[in-house]
Amino acid sequence: MIPVSVSLMRSILLPAFVIASLLVSPALLRAQETVYQAPAGQAPPVAPPLKKGSPLDHLANDPRIAQPVPGYKEGRTQGDAPWYAHRLIDEVGGQGWGWVKPSGESWNSAKWIALQESPGLAVAPHRHLVKADGDENWEYKFWGKFASYKAYDPRLDEQLPVFVLQGYEVIGQAAPLKIKVGPPDRPEHRPSGASSREGKPILSDPGVD
């Protein structure tokens, strides 16, 4: 009786196992492919190849231009009234993007912001430029919103409001604004207490790799 049961079990389970293996193995192979293997003999591992068509792929491989093109649009540029934005490089090394103000208001009401990009929808305009400061004193219409959280700039030990960019249109070059650079609580004279290299532009580099 027992040998018959074993034989019966075998006759059922063996084909079932073979069929299951055929069904499962492609999924397993795909799972193995997703585990990145660093090139042998190299440490530490390097970043994996770029995914074709990804925001990083576009960033790395799309051609770049010297200056923005007035009228160029990117992302969601319909709907709510746009914000107005003025780009400035912070000369004391802060990573703020520039100022943003509501449509129809004066630049005195503008906020010095951290720009949160939306890769795949709208990225900072300077990403398309040869140099990151190639759009200094250029102005834009921005679509997006202020985030509920703030950004911490480790170089200056200060916090900035975050504007989440969803779309923009290039207006053109503008005259420099004569308003205070940085958040309202930035002292007129650095250095910050967080500095590890007081008196130098990069006050506290958080770099660790």
Add this chain to the structure above:
Amino acid sequence: MRSLFALLVLAILGTLTASADPREDIVLTGGCALRFMEHGKGEVSHDVYWFNFVDASTIRLGELKAQAKPDELVTWLIYRPAYAARSQEMGMDLLAQLQQKANTLGVRLVYFNNQAELIAYLNRGLDRDKIKIGDFDYFGHSNKACFLFDYSNTIDTMSIAWLHVKDLGKIHADIFAQDATCKSWGCHSGEMYSKWWKDHFDVPMTGAIGKTDFAHGGLPQLSNADGKWAE
């Protein structure tokens, strides 16, 4: 003489009881940057390798696990959003890999999504009247004033999740055992963070004077010849 002897016995018993209290060892791991944010920055490009902080953390977790007493918990706190975002960028499930590493090490994996969740865990994740923190290690980005759990992951070169020295007051001052050992393996912590830590918790925290380097694998090393560890 008899009362003195009784006091001595009580003191010894108290010490034995205290040392028998369960403890928790915590390794806190910050997040990695996105390559989108760091691409093209040359030598200062951060987190080319996505598990730089994770690998160092697992080494320390292994050490803690090996030396842990039977009633000692080892907990791995990880800032989740950064690894979720990097997973999406790379097309790999890094969160599953983190869980697998925690399982292999036999440690408790606890994710946090923001500063409030981290502080809530430190204060109330376990009954801190009974279970004090015996060991604390931080692996992640930092400057002298701040632990940066998010860095260049949401906003280029900035952070949206951090623990500043001014935030330490939100953490209960009595969560650590009196003989707790604490260390930040991030950059610059020994220049300011360690002092604020000692002032608030009354336990020392070793931190780096200067930068630390995670790029060589293993536990991080001081980057510069004139760097040192300090409390």
